[in-house]
Amino acid sequence: MFRRFCTSLFHAKQLPFAFPLKPTFSTPRTLPKGLFFTSAIKMADTQKFRSFPSLEKASKPELLRALESSLGISFSSDSICPSPNPLIIVISGPSGVGKDAVIKRLREVRENLHFVVTATSRGMRPGEVNGKDYFFVSKDEFLSMVEKDELLEYALVYGDYKGIPKKQIRDFMAKGCDIVLRVDIQGAETLRKALGDSGVFIFLVAESELALVERLIDRKTESEEELLVRIATAREEVKRVKRFDYVVVNAKGKLEEAVDLVGSIIDAEKAKVRQREPMI
């Protein structure tokens, strides 16, 4: 490996174009400047005046010291890439597709995610916990939050206000957490306007329309009328998939696969050279 490194550097001396003076991309995740270029220049000089310990006989620390001394630098054990930016992940999809189910499982299997608790003007129901299920506020308090631009997105749902507090997102992003927002398709569209490309938008779908309808029937939480509305709405909503970044199929009995794919999306976003930069 070391030999290959040296050989390519020696060739680089003869072929200067092999090492462009500037990286060909600019990105928030650039490698530390000078690491390779400085090494290349100094390394080329070293053969003139340094005798190197035998690669076969010298210990690794000896070789490291020799390399540092030859290159005139000391190797840093600091991370080569800066930490990735926190993500804002928006999970959306038609009613009954499994948003809650996916998020519940994601909560169990992944760390460092903050699942945003929505503020609502609706009264607390028995068993609900303030700050866990929702942040319960009065209608006046909610409207004052709207007035002060404290909500990233809000809507009037069946007579009650629901909204996403910006402060909560800011606070958890400052702690290095990724943020997960679970919203309906309309909410996702509003968030897209607010966040643009700085958010990661994931559209959950069932494997087929039939599967989605069966899931809604099995859930047994909707009246006949509600079922009809939800199915009609879902038909329209599926057409909006193009406005999302990713689509994840949550097929019957394959919740785990859907959750794994969401996890992989998060991992891939973390490895992106050009990181998203959420501004809230």
Ligand SMILES: Nc1ncnc2c1ncn2[C@@H]1O[C@H](COP(=O)(O)OP(=O)(O)OP(=O)(O)O)[C@@H](O)[C@H]1O
């Ligand atoms: N992969 C799956 N296979 C089988 N059943 C599933 C799967 N994912 C979710 N379900 C079930 O489908 C039903 C709907 O799921 P869930 O309530 O999570 O949907 P939702 O998208 O959050 O719905 P809504 O937007 O109406 O709240 C639930 O009974 C859930 O347990």
